[in-house]
Amino acid sequence: AIVLSEDFLPAKVKLVLVFAVELLAAIPSVVYGVWGIFVLVPILTNLGKWLNSYFGWIPFFSTPPTGPGMLPAGVILAIMTLPIITALSRDALISIPSSLRQAAVGLGATRWETILQILIPAAFSGIVSAVMLALGRAMGETMAVTMLIGNSNNISISLLAPGNTISSLLANQFSEASGLQVSALMYAALVLFFLTLVVNIMAEFIVLRVKRL
Numbered sequence: 001a002i003v004l005s006e007d008f009l010p011a012k013v014k015l016v017l018v019f020a021v022e023l024l025a026a027i028p029s030v031v032y033g034v035w036g037i038f039v040l041v042p043i044l045t046n047l048g049k050w051l052n053s054y055f056g057w058i059p060f061f062s063t064p065p066t067g068p069g070m071l072p073a074g075v076i077l078a079i080m081t082l083p084i085i086t087a088l089s090r091d092a093l094i095s096i097p098s099s100l101r102q103a104a105v106g107l108g109a110t111r112w113e114t115i116l117q118i119l120i121p122a123a124f125s126g127i128v129s130a131v132m133l134a135l136g137r138a139m140g141e142t143m144a145v146t147m148l149i150g151n152s153n154n155i156s157i158s159l160l161a162p163g164n165t166i167s168s169l170l171a172n173q174f175s176e177a178s179g180l181q182v183s184a185l186m187y188a189a190l191v192l193f194f195l196t197l198v199v200n201i202m203a204e205f206i207v208l209r210v211k212r213l
Helices: 011-026 029-055 070-094 098-106 111-122 124-140 143-148 166-176 180-212
Strands: none
Touching (some): 011 070, 029 143, 070 124, 070 143, 098 111, 124 180, 143 166, 166 180
């Protein structure tokens, strides 16, 4: 976001990168899921075999990879949320008045001092909002995660093992659920709602605390 908001790159190159980032932020999640199945999973499966062979004594890599799992799902969520954070953080940085930059330079601040000590604190609330918005999307993401996480209800600390999320659980089971299972899924949806609420409250608390400082 800093590179795309400041004059580090030629204008034409920066325009292309800005367009690419905003395009990545707008791609539907099912497209990421299909790409993850055919491209990401084979790459991470080979990586997972290597990690399990040499670092299997670490609990996070203790199980051999089976293809879909928590690692591919986590990587695809990172790929999905990073363009959102970048695009919104860039908007927050470029919305800062140019007079603030000029004042900092006029007082003798270097370029990076201006960026790190003036611009980022001034845009901090927007950056935190971007991160929390992306985190909210990651917590509620359904299609891409359902396609890549393996949809196993067994709890494992290993990143190479298949797993499940509340969103993928609801997507897989709600249409065929009946009786007590519907009540359990509704309870799971309520838990997801409260987790999202807690994340938003934490974001608001962080922003208010920074503003007081």
